[in-house]
Amino acid sequence: MTEVNTPEKVEFSPETLKKAQEIIARYPEGRQKSALLPVLHLAQNEWNWLSAPVMDYVAGLLSIQPIEVYEVATFYTMFQIEPVGKYVLEVCRTGPCCLRGAENIIDYLENKLGTKVGGTTTDGLFTLKTVECLAACGFAPVLQVRLKKEDGNYIYYENLTPEKIDNLIATEWV
Amino acid sequence: MGIKILTEHIGKEDLKPIDAYMKYGGYTAVKKALTSMSPDAIVEEVKKSGLRGRGGAGFPTGMKWSFLAKPEGKPRYLVCNADESEPGTFKDRYLMMHSPHTLIEGMIVSSFALGANTSYIYVRGEMMFVIRILEKAIAEAYAKGLLGKNILGSGYNLDLYVHPGGGAYICGEETALLESLEGKRGNPRNKPPFPAVSGLYACPTVVNNVESIAATSWIINNGGDEYAKIGIGKSTGTKLISACGNINNPGVYEIELGLSVEEFLYSDQYCGGIANGKKLKALVAGGSSVPILPANLITKTANGESRLMSYESLSDGGFATGTMLGSGGFIVFDEDQCIVRNTWNFTRFYHHESCGQCSPCREGTGWMEKVLHRIEHGHGHMHDIDLLVDVAKKIEGNTICPLGDAAAWPVGSAIRHFRDEFEWHIKNPSEATRKGAVYRKEAVFA
Numbered sequence A: 001m002t003e004v005n006t007p008e009k010v011e012f013s014p015e016t017l018k019k020a021q022e023i024i025a026r027y028p029e030g031r032q033k034s035a036l037l038p039v040l041h042l043a044q045n046e047w048n049w050l051s052a053p054v055m056d057y058v059a060g061l062l063s064i065q066p067i068e069v070y071e072v073a074t075f076y077t078m079f080q081i082e083p084v085g086k087y088v089l090e091v092c093r094t095g096p097c098c099l100r101g102a103e104n105i106i107d108y109l110e111n112k113l114g115t116k117v118g119g120t121t122t123d124g125l126f127t128l129k130t131v132e133c134l135a136a137c138g139f140a141p142v143l144q145v146r147l148k149k150e151d152g153n154y155i156y157y158e159n160l161t162p163e164k165i166d167n168l169i170a171t172e173w174v
Numbered sequence B: 001m002g003i004k005i006l007t008e009h010i011g012k013e014d015l016k017p018i019d020a021y022m023k024y025g026g027y028t029a030v031k032k033a034l035t036s037m038s039p040d041a042i043v044e045e046v047k048k049s050g051l052r053g054r055g056g057a058g059f060p061t062g063m064k065w066s067f068l069a070k071p072e073g074k075p076r077y078l079v080c081n082a083d084e085s086e087p088g089t090f091k092d093r094y095l096m097m098h099s100p101h102t103l104i105e106g107m108i109v110s111s112f113a114l115g116a117n118t119s120y121i122y123v124r125g126e127m128m129f130v131i132r133i134l135e136k137a138i139a140e141a142y143a144k145g146l147l148g149k150n151i152l153g154s155g156y157n158l159d160l161y162v163h164p165g166g167g168a169y170i171c172g173e174e175t176a177l178l179e180s181l182e183g184k185r186g187n188p189r190n191k192p193p194f195p196a197v198s199g200l201y202a203c204p205t206v207v208n209n210v211e212s213i214a215a216t217s218w219i220i221n222n223g224g225d226e227y228a229k230i231g232i233g234k235s236t237g238t239k240l241i242s243a244c245g246n247i248n249n250p251g252v253y254e255i256e257l258g259l260s261v262e263e264f265l266y267s268d269q270y271c272g273g274i275a276n277g278k279k280l281k282a283l284v285a286g287g288s289s290v291p292i293l294p295a296n297l298i299t300k301t302a303n304g305e306s307r308l309m310s311y312e313s314l315s316d317g318g319f320a321t322g323t324m325l326g327s328g329g330f331i332v333f334d335e336d337q338c339i340v341r342n343t344w345n346f347t348r349f350y351h352h353e354s355c356g357q358c359s360p361c362r363e364g365t366g367w368m369e370k371v372l373h374r375i376e377h378g379h380g381h382m383h384d385i386d387l388l389v390d391v392a393k394k395i396e397g398n399t400i401c402p403l404g405d406a407a408a409w410p411v412g413s414a415i416r417h418f419r420d421e422f423e424w425h426i427k428n429p430s431e432a433t434r435k436g437a438v439y440r441k442e443a444v445f446a
């Protein structure tokens, strides 16, 4: 599980650092803390999850206290504060999706991956989670995945069926 | 019926490139506003239009704008609420994905009207693909001189940025959104002071929904009076409705306010009727927070009038027999859906999303979730039903932000209209917990 370990040296790559600095410049002088959520997204894309050293690094970058980063990272559901698999499958479990079979899809994924919601597969490839409404209710069931190679980062997979999931596992999430 | 002002050109071609958008008259409102109108004149047009906030509360947009404080030496901000997290709602996403410039044009016109020189669009972080589309569109607008310094030679400067959220329904509440934009946890603020006086960075701020802001361009191009002619009564203009659940054609539809619910639900142009030939059991008309309606109160009001898609008609009868237009999240339940299970699911949502600042909301949503869970799973008691009503009542109106009310209403209304279904679960636990078992009372289906 190389992906999930905390790197020894926590530092953005030069390209990511440049992006972070562009983001910080969007907010008024002295309000650089506003960049916290976007910069945490960059950090998560770089290291797959937010370990304490990663959060400390972000705090340093924004000249704020580490606690200010911890309290934010633990509040928002998109931030992984424990090691996760390479692909975090986040399936919507909210009412409108359940009207169109979300519960069956969650069961199917648990069986297929051999792990319960909240767990990670033994090969470190997948973590299965449930999330609340993703604003895709008309195209339910739906799950989101962060793909590191994609500029768009988070991708929605909609109108899920067991066949679609089999196919994604075989060809896309590898 | 059938006029479209926000989505008219979607589908004709890809409107994401700015040249395509401009081919259909895009950015004429910016030109008109910045070169021939004063900010106050724009506010006046928006007031005349009768436009009401499309984020859920329906507060008149022009009036909100006129409350903005203008102290010397302090910047003012416009923040667009694109957090879109209310279950059942996916309309803003549709507009931003297919026509990002419609929002950007509205942001420029509205920022000018409010005297803001820096504006933000707060988009829920999950919609990163939408953020990328918006960022690209904003870069195009800068390149055309529609953003940045001295826009179209008018002397007006505006910088526009997109800000991603981190996954939290509560950040759709406007003061939680501002906290989040400042890089903090999304804890709603006590009001007053209202954002109009002390919002982002303690400066005067207007927060508006994507759809409200997008509508302002049309109002500038055509005049507030023309806009007010669309729709019905005090429900002027058009509304994006996101339809989901057990219908044939889920999706986003722009309707003229005043369309009948019956036509919206059954016409092939819209929802196309209940899927798989089933019967209609219930409707949540405006996102998960609004009261649920049983079949017999959906297409007709309690006194037999045709129910319309408008603020007034949907709330006809108050909470006893009506509901709300809310965010336009139209969730349809067929005869095979279990109201108890859905109420438990929604309550779990509110408990999960409560920021935890107020005890009635934090504890109350937790208790309601537990009690509903036990009823759904065959361990309920008869007195649990009144207990739920009691807890819901004690949350309502006793919290810092309206999430408390939003959690209480679905529970109160489900029990009001479907009490016998809750009783059936409690009296028949082994039958009720059988997979796929649903309580049926033929008379309530339509």
Ligand SMILES: Cc1cc2nc3c(=O)[nH]c(=O)nc-3n(C[C@H](O)[C@H](O)[C@H](O)COP(=O)(O)O)c2cc1C
Residues within 6 Å of the ligand: B052, B053, B054, B055, B056, B057, B058, B059, B061, B081, B082, B083, B084, B085, B086, B169, B170, B171, B172, B173, B174, B175, B207, B208, B209, B210, B212, B213, B401, B402, B403, B406
């Ligand atoms: C819990 C909660 C969630 C909300 N979520 C949203 C949302 O996702 N989008 C939105 O525009 N308004 C949302 N609102 C309403 C906002 O607080 C605010 O009223 C709205 O953004 C104002 O814009 P409008 O006047 O243009 O509707 C929410 C309110 C509450 C209490």
Ligand code: SF4
Residues within 6 Å of the ligand: B170, B187, B188, B353, B354, B355, B356, B357, B358, B359, B361, B362, B399, B400, B401, B402, B403, B404
């Ligand atoms: S009502 Fe709920 S969500 Fe709103 S401030 Fe109170 S605890 Fe937080």
Ligand code: FES
Residues within 6 Å of the ligand: A092, A093, A094, A095, A096, A097, A098, A132, A133, A134, A135, A136, A137, A138, A140, A142, B087, B088, B089
């Ligand atoms: S309920 Fe699943 S996307 Fe809205």
